[in-house]
Amino acid sequence: MSAVPALVPATPPAEAIVSVRGVTKVYPGGVEALSGITLDFPRGQLTTLLGPSGCGKTTLLKIIAGLVPATSGTVEVAGRTVAGPGPERAFVFQDFALLPWASVLRNVAFGLELRGVPRSEREAVAERFVAQVGLKGFEKRYPHELSGGMRQRVGLARALAVDADVLLMDEPFSAVDEQTRRKFQEDLLGLVATHNKTFIFVTHSIEEAVYVSDRVVLLSRRPSRVSAIIEPDIARDIAPERIRRHPVYLDTVEEIWQALRQYLD
């Protein structure tokens, strides 16, 4: 585990499926986004990367995804060093990244299409996930006919359809309105509970992080380091609507706020 002191005593760590080892990223032009990040992501948990905007959260997520090369350091997923995208990881993009000329069904099936899965087979899988994210009946629609929240669900269904072990989500709820956002957060808790998947989730909202996460990793301002790891000790079997009034929830939000306010000017 990392040498960083946790604010809450950590429970014995589950086996790490993703390990980030001394990752540094300097963009061409000299912007140092990440500085020596070392982190483990336990299997089956939802870990959130939380930090001020511009601190390098997207950069770290894309390095894990194999979309951006690290300047130094390595990432291992299930014991293998990452050299590019792989079938065990799937990405949910902040800007949705849907093909505007493809129907909802084709967009959801697109990851399978690229893998050469036959049409009837991939569409059957896609239909299942379209229904699971609550878009049944919208299969033939095009992205421009959907609201922001619905588009993000298409992006989520596309990532679920390829059945990856690790889901990388970059501020997936930032472009939707507050009500939809709360609904999504509840749905996400359901996904974590029902799928045996590892979620790495990026947000800049403290409340969202505490609400959905098993672990919250606080990143400092650029060049980013791990400044603390917090495990909100909220029993996951209590009703979603009660979490936000739970004393541990409120205390953890306050604790993270105190830890992050030093990065404000």
Place this chain on the structure above:
Amino acid sequence: MAAGPLGTAALRLASVAAVLGAWEWAGRVPVSTAFPSFTTTMAAAWELAEDGSLGRALLVTLVPLAIGIAISAAFGIAAGIAMGLSRRAEWLGLPLFIVLQAAPLAALIPLLVLVYGAGLTAKVLTVCIMAVPVIVLNSYKAIRHAPASLVEMGHSFLGTRAQLVVKVILPAASPVIFAGLRLGVAAGFIGAVLAELLISPTGIGDLITYNQSIADYPKMFAAIAAVILFSVLVIGALERVEVAWFRPEKRDLA
């Protein structure tokens, strides 16, 4: 879009009516004795259509035009896509086509006649030199500006380079490629008529020069108007083909 399809149609109709009205007025003043009004021109056009000379002329003009456009589209789109995808092709081709686009290419027509004689080949090449640069440069820009986030998405879902080109980059680029093709077709029409005026009078070019020589200006303008109308119709048809084949999501909007 604030105006619905009905509003758009009304706007187009109003714009056409305004232009034709101005034409009619200018012809009646008249701004020049050689300038016929819209109604006289239409009457002349009807005459030309009735005796079959307009149709025959258009068919003759269509030959170098169609061959030239087909060659320009195939070569221009292929070259533009290659330049968009490969640094080496870009390095090789981009300066050439930027110069060609800026150059007054009609000045090359005498050279073409010198080399190929005053026949079909020179006319086809005239169409090509007018149409190719704009088709190449638009195709190139279209590929270069394919959204990076979609390409990244395809990469993250394990798409190969070939898959990304076919399934992401080309469909994303198709609207701008087609816009270039439409501009290329318009330029090709200019080339076809120029060739018939400058190389040897045939087709619409012949109809224009002949009626000019006998001072039958309504018929001369009728021939000009016919070729403009034909060009507009072809370009409109091209737009439909694009939506039907490449952009299913726009079918309901058009």
